[in-house]
Each structure stands twice: as C-alpha cells, then as structure tokens.
Amino acid sequence: MNSLHIDSVTKSFGNKIILSDIFMSCNKGEIKGLIGRNGSGKSTLLKIIFGTEKAESKFVRVGNKVIKNNSDRKNLINYLPQDNFLPNNISIRTLIHLFLRKENRPILLENEHIKPLLYKENQHLSGGERRMVEILLIVHSDAEFILLDEPFNGVSPIIKTYIIDYIKKLKASKGFIITDHDYENVISLADTIVYLQNGYLKPIDDKSELIDLGYISRATFDNVYK
Template identity: 70%
Template sequence: MSKLHIDSVTKSYNNKVILSDVFISCRKNEVKGLVGRNGSGKSTLLKIVFGTEKADFKFVRVGKKIIRNISDGRNLINYLPQDNFLPNNIKVGTIIKLFLPKKTRDILFQNKHVLPFLHKKNQDLSGGEKRIIEILIIIHSNAEFILLDEPFNGVSPIMRAYIIEYIKKMKSSKGFIITDHDYENVICLADSIVHLKNGFLKEIKDKSELVELGYLTKSIYTNNNKA
C-alpha cells in the first residue's frame, strides 16, 4: 500500500525555528489529524510537503518516488489552502472541467451540493459554498494523498457533517492529513493524531496527552469523552 513519508523537515524564519526535524507519515485509508496552537507552523508544514513553501531541509516520498517540488508530486499529493483559490470570473461547471479529469468530474456534476451552482460564477457563491466546491475538487483530483488546511472554515454545521462523512468514505482510496481550528471534529475524524508545538511534532497515543501538552483543558477533554 502506498505511503506518504515526510522526514527531517526543518524551517526557520529570521533565525526563529518554526519546524525542527519534523517527521510525519500517512497511508491510504488513514486520516491523520495535525493539531497545534495558532502560529505553531501547521500550515507551513503542509505547504512545504506540497511544494509551495521552501524548507531549510525536507525529505518527502510517496511510495518509492522522492518528491522535491510540486511537479514531482503531481497526481500524488494535492493541497487545499486556507484561502479560496478557484478563479472568480468563471462558472463552476467550467472550473470543474478545468481542474478534474472526466472520470471524476462527472461525480461532481451529479452531486446534489454542487448541482445548484454549476451555472453560477465562482464569485457569486458564498464563502461556505466556495469551500464545498474546493474541497470536492481537491478530494476528487488524481492525487493519492490530500492535505486539507482549514476545510471547515466558513462552512455551516450541516455541511461540516457532510464533509466529515465524505472524507470517511473517500479514505478507502486516499490518505488525508487534516488541520483545522475546529479541533473537535479533527480529533474525532482522525485515525491518528500528531501535535505540533515549539517546532516539534509529537505523535499522540492517547487523547489525554493533549491535556498534558496544554492543547486541551481538562474540562474540554472530559466533555469530549462523555459525548
């Protein structure tokens, strides 16, 4: 089974260490939750893996192929950025044709959450509507591994639940690394969790460790376990 292997990622800004010898891996059929405080470097790490951010050093491999840049990772790794990235003055149906191969674009053309927007221009959609289109396009790309940065941003609770179930369904054929301020859904969705703090990434074997690390308060952890 194909595996995304990320090792020895180091990144500094103005002599401040953001990432220090970070290791993370993800297999198909796995959702990896990446958590940490704001500004801890989660987005930076995902951008480095995808290739839009330079690292001081990195080693990224999918299967036996070493990924040095975006071109190397084409059809292997795709990334959903925090900010909207689809062109505005183009109809959604045309955007889907531009971004996806025919075998997968037809899935979106028949999706009940996409159908109402096919003939609308992207600029006429709300932030949440744009986010749904973006997520589905990224997930249905040819990439084997999907990096999702703040997928729940601006999305209604109903659509958030839909996205969660959609990821669960799609992980049978893909691997996911996901980070979001909505940490509760990330923690519940993830098969495994890693925590980023002070440049160091720690694998979480028990959710109680997130309390010890100061990421969750004891009351939040207790309430989540009761749910």
C-alpha cells in the same frame, strides 16, 4: 500500498525555528490529524510537503518516488490552502471541467449539493459554498494523498457534517492529512493524531495527553470525550 513519508523538515523565520527535524508519515486509508496552537507551523508544514514553501531541509517520498520538485508530485499529492483559490468570473461547471479529468467530473456534476451551483460564478457563492466546492475538487483529483488546511473554515454545521462523512468514505482510496482550528472535528475525524509544538511533532496515543500539553482543559475533555 503507497505511503507518504516526510522526514528531516527544518524551517526557520529569522532566528525563530518553526519546524525542527520533522518526521511524519501517512498511509493510504488513513486520516491523520495535525493539531497545535495558532502559529505553531501547521500550515507551513503542509505547504512544505506540497512544495509551495521552501525549507532549509526536507525529504518527501510517496512509495518509492522521491518528490524533488512540483512536477514530481503530480497525481500524488494535492493541497487545499487556507485561502480561497478558485478564480472568479467562471462558472462552477466550467471549473469542474478545468480541474478534473473527464472520468471524475460526473461525481461532482451530479452531486446534490453542487448541482444548484453549477451555473453560478465562483464570486457569487457564499463562503461556505466556495469552500465545499474547493474541497470536493481537491479530494476528487487524481492525487493519492490530500493535504487539507482549514477545510471547515466558514462552513455551516450541516455542510461540515457532510464533508466529514464524505472524507471518511473516500479514505479507502486516499490518504489525508488535515489541520483545522476546529480541533474537535479534526480529532473525531482522524485515525491518528500528531501535535505540533515548539517545532516538534508528538504522536498522540491517548486524547487525555492533550490536557497535559495544555491544549485543552480538563472540563473540555470531560464534556467532549467522555
């Protein structure tokens, strides 16, 4: 079974070290939650793994294949950015045909939430509808590992629940790394959690550790996790 292996990731902006010798791995069948305060470098780390952000050093491998450039990650790693990425003035149906292989298209073309949107152009969708389309396109790509950056941003509670359930169903065939400011859903969705602070990643074995780290209050912990 392939795994995504990330090692020796270092990134600075000026004199500020954002990421310091980061190590992380993700297996197929695993949902890994990446949490941390705003500005801690979570999005930067995902971009470096995907290859759209340069780093002073990095090592990324999927199975036995070392990822050295963008072509190496084809069909292995895909990334949902924070910002909307689909072009305007194109119907959702056309976008599905452009982004997915023929074998994968029927899943979305027949999806109960996507069917009403098929003949609408992207710019005419609500923010939540756009996000849902983007997520479903990314997770149904051929990539074995999916990086999701703020997937729940602007999504209604109903669609948020739908996306969470959807990802859980797909995890048998893919690995996921997910980060979102909506940490409660990330924590509830994830099989394993890592916390990014001051440039370092810390595995979280027990959710109560987040209190000691000052990430959540005792009152919040008692209300949500007890």
